[in-house]
Amino acid sequence: METVETDVLVVGSGPAGAATALALSTYGVPNVMVTRYGSLADTPRAHITNQRTMEVLRDLGVEDQVTALATPQPLMGNTVFCTSLAGEELGRLRSWGNDPLVQAEHELAGPSRMCDMPQHLMEPVLVNAAVSRGTALRFHTEYLSHEQSDDAVTALVEDRLRGDTYRVRARYLVGADGGRSRVVENAGLPTVGRMGVAGSLNIVFEADLTHLTAHRPATLYWVLAPGATVGGIGAGLVRCVRPWTEWMVVWGYDLDAGPPDLTEESARSVVHRLLGDDTIPVRITSTSAWTVNHLYAETYADRRVLCAGDAVHRHPPSNGLGSNTSIQDAYNLAWKLKLVLDGTAAPALLDTYSAERAPVGRQTVERANRSIGETAPVFEALDLLSTSDPEQMWRNVDARKDATPEGAKQRRRLREAIAAKVYEFNAHGVEMNQRYVSAAVVPDGTPDPGFDRDPELHHQPSTRPGAKLPHAWVVRGRARLSTLDLGGHGRFTLFTGIGGGCWAEAAAAVRRELGVELATVSIGPGQEYEDPYGDWARLREIGDCGALLTRPDNHIGFRHPEASPQARELLLGALRKILGHG
Ligand code: FDA
Structure with missing residues (x-):
C-alpha cells in the first residue's frame, strides 16, 4: 500500500x-x-x-x-426582534460592537475590525x-x-x-x-455533554429584501411569529448572508420527529412566513438540517x-x-x-x-448554550408562553401598546429582556479575554488582577503572563503600527523601552544559545518605535526599562518590571520553560 x-x-x-x-x-x-x-x-x-x-x-x-x-461591522449591528420582517417590530439591540460605547472599546482593543x-x-x-x-x-x-x-x-x-x-x-x-x-x-x-439537544433547519435563499432591512442593517433578524407553527410560537431567524439579497433562515424542528423532508415549496413557505409578505420573489438555493450540541472535550x-x-x-x-x-x-x-x-x-x-485551549472551548460551549436559554425572557415578556392559542398570543403581543400599568410593565419587561441579550450579541469580553495558564507561560508572581468590569461584556487588557499582548498604536517614521504587528510572525518578540538595553543584550545571547527566533522591539522617545499617544506606556504595566516577552501567538510568556543585572538568566530561564526544556 x-x-x-x-x-x-x-x-x-x-x-x-x-x-x-x-x-x-x-x-x-x-x-x-x-x-x-x-x-x-x-x-x-x-x-x-x-x-x-x-x-x-x-x-x-x-x-x-x-x-x-x-460585510463590514457597521452593517451588522441592529439585532432586530419582530413579528415578521414586513410586520411589527418589537425592538432592536445594538450589536457586534455597534453600540457607540462598545464601538469605542473595539477601537481601543485592537487594530482589526469585527466583520x-x-x-x-x-x-x-x-x-x-x-x-x-x-x-x-x-x-x-x-x-x-x-x-x-x-x-x-x-x-x-x-x-x-x-x-x-x-x-x-x-x-x-x-x-x-x-x-x-x-x-x-x-x-x-474524553468528552462532556451531549449531542442533539435541539434540531435546526437552514434554508438558504435569494431575495431582494432591501426595503425591509437596509434602514435597520443587521446580521440577524429574530422573528417571533405567534401561531406560525401548530400550537406554538414560530420563532425563526432571518440571517443576512450578503446585504440585502442573500439570506438564510434558521428554523427549529422537533428532534423526536426527525428532520422534516423540506420540499422547495415548503421551504419557500417557511421563508415567506418569516418575511411576512408572500409576494416577495424568493429563490431557495439549499436546505440542510443540523443539531444544537452541548459537548466539549476535556x-x-x-x-x-x-x-x-x-x-x-x-x-x-x-x-x-x-x-x-x-x-x-x-x-x-x-x-x-x-x-x-x-x-x-x-x-x-x-x-x-x-x-490553554480546552478551558476556552468549554467556556465557548457553555456561553453559547446559555445564550439560547436567555432568549426565553423575550417570549415571557410578550406573554407568549402562557397559551398555545395563536389569537390569544397576538392579543398578548398587542397588550404592550395599552395605556395601562400592565402595558407599561410589559413594555419595561420587553425592553429589559432584549437588553439582556447583550450577552449574546455584544459580548466583547467573551471574544477577547482569553488568559492562558500553562507551562508555556511563566508567572511573574503578581496576583491575578481579575476584571474590573463584567468579564463577559468588556475586554480588559493586561500584560500579566498568559494574557494577549495589548494593542496600542505606535509609530515608526510615518507608519502607524499596532503593537500586535510588532509581535507574531511565527517568532518570539521581546518588548522593552528606554533603559532596557540589558534586555536587548539578553535577547541576543538567548538567540545564540537556544537558536530561537527572537525579535527585539524598543518603544519610546528616540527609540525604534515611538508611542506618541502614550497608550503603550499606559498599557504595558512595566517600567520603561522592563521587558515583555511575547510568544509567536502574541500571548505574553514572561514579563519583568525593570532592568536587571540577571536579564540574561531570567530570559534564558523563561524561554527554556516555555520551550519545555525547563
Ligand atoms: P467544519 O465542520 O467546518 O469542518 C470539518 C472538516 O472536516 C470539513 O472540511 C469536512 O469535509 C472534514 N471532514 C469531516 N470528516 C472527515 C473525515 N473523516 N476525513 C476527512 N475529512 C473530514 N456556526 C455558526 O456560527 N452559525 C451557523 O449558522 C452555523 N451553521 C452551520 C450549519 C451547518 C450545516 C454546519 C455543519 C455547521 C454550522 N455552524 C454554524 C458551525 C460552524 O460551521 C462550525 O463551528 C465551524 O465550521 C467549525 O469549524 P471546523 O473546521 O472545526 O469544522
Whole structure:
C-alpha cells in the first residue's frame, strides 16, 4: 500500500483545518490537508468573525482579503426582534460592537475590525493561502483510522475518487474533522455533554429584501411569529448572508420527529412566513438540517494526535463563536508544532495546547448554550408562553401598546429582556479575554488582577503572563503600527523601552544559545518605535526599562518590571520553560 510522508497531517479543511494548514505553511512546516468532500463549504454556516480572529488573520497575512469580501461591522449591528420582517417590530439591540460605547472599546482593543464573513467565503481564502504557501491538499480523501508509534502517527485514508486506501505517515496529526469527528472518537478523547439537544433547519435563499432591512442593517433578524407553527410560537431567524439579497433562515424542528423532508415549496413557505409578505420573489438555493450540541472535550490531545475546532467543542451558533474558536485553536497549535518539529522546543510544549485551549472551548460551549436559554425572557415578556392559542398570543403581543400599568410593565419587561441579550450579541469580553495558564507561560508572581468590569461584556487588557499582548498604536517614521504587528510572525518578540538595553543584550545571547527566533522591539522617545499617544506606556504595566516577552501567538510568556543585572538568566530561564526544556 502506498505511504505518503509529511510532517503534519491535517484532517479537515473547515476553519480549524484550513487555519492550521495556513499557519503551518506560513511557518514553513510541510503539511498535507485531507478533506472528505470534493469542495469546500457550500453553505454560509459560521459568519461572525471577531477581533481576536481578525488579529490571527492579520498575522497570517490574509486580513485584507477577508475584509474585502466580508460585510463590514457597521452593517451588522441592529439585532432586530419582530413579528415578521414586513410586520411589527418589537425592538432592536445594538450589536457586534455597534453600540457607540462598545464601538469605542473595539477601537481601543485592537487594530482589526469585527466583520461578517460567511464560511463559504472564508474557507477559500484560508485554503488558497495555505496551498499557495505549500500545503498539499487532497480533496475526496477520507480519514478512516490511525495508529501511533513513538516517532510517528500513520493514518489510513480513502481516496473516494479512486475507491482505494493509502497511508499517510506524519510526525503529528491534527484532527479538525468537525462535529462528528472520527479522529476524536478513534483517539478516545474524553468528552462532556451531549449531542442533539435541539434540531435546526437552514434554508438558504435569494431575495431582494432591501426595503425591509437596509434602514435597520443587521446580521440577524429574530422573528417571533405567534401561531406560525401548530400550537406554538414560530420563532425563526432571518440571517443576512450578503446585504440585502442573500439570506438564510434558521428554523427549529422537533428532534423526536426527525428532520422534516423540506420540499422547495415548503421551504419557500417557511421563508415567506418569516418575511411576512408572500409576494416577495424568493429563490431557495439549499436546505440542510443540523443539531444544537452541548459537548466539549476535556483534553484535546492523545500523544501525536491533536484535535481542534468543532471536533472538540460543539455548540449552537449563538454568540457566533464556532469558527472563531476553531481558528484560534489553530493559531495556538501551529507555532508549537513548528518549534517541536524543528527541534527548538521539547514535545512537552504540545501539552500546553490542551491546557490553554480546552478551558476556552468549554467556556465557548457553555456561553453559547446559555445564550439560547436567555432568549426565553423575550417570549415571557410578550406573554407568549402562557397559551398555545395563536389569537390569544397576538392579543398578548398587542397588550404592550395599552395605556395601562400592565402595558407599561410589559413594555419595561420587553425592553429589559432584549437588553439582556447583550450577552449574546455584544459580548466583547467573551471574544477577547482569553488568559492562558500553562507551562508555556511563566508567572511573574503578581496576583491575578481579575476584571474590573463584567468579564463577559468588556475586554480588559493586561500584560500579566498568559494574557494577549495589548494593542496600542505606535509609530515608526510615518507608519502607524499596532503593537500586535510588532509581535507574531511565527517568532518570539521581546518588548522593552528606554533603559532596557540589558534586555536587548539578553535577547541576543538567548538567540545564540537556544537558536530561537527572537525579535527585539524598543518603544519610546528616540527609540525604534515611538508611542506618541502614550497608550503603550499606559498599557504595558512595566517600567520603561522592563521587558515583555511575547510568544509567536502574541500571548505574553514572561514579563519583568525593570532592568536587571540577571536579564540574561531570567530570559534564558523563561524561554527554556516555555520551550519545555525547563
Ligand atoms: P467544519 O465542520 O467546518 O469542518 C470539518 C472538516 O472536516 C470539513 O472540511 C469536512 O469535509 C472534514 N471532514 C469531516 N470528516 C472527515 C473525515 N473523516 N476525513 C476527512 N475529512 C473530514 N456556526 C455558526 O456560527 N452559525 C451557523 O449558522 C452555523 N451553521 C452551520 C450549519 C451547518 C450545516 C454546519 C455543519 C455547521 C454550522 N455552524 C454554524 C458551525 C460552524 O460551521 C462550525 O463551528 C465551524 O465550521 C467549525 O469549524 P471546523 O473546521 O472545526 O469544522
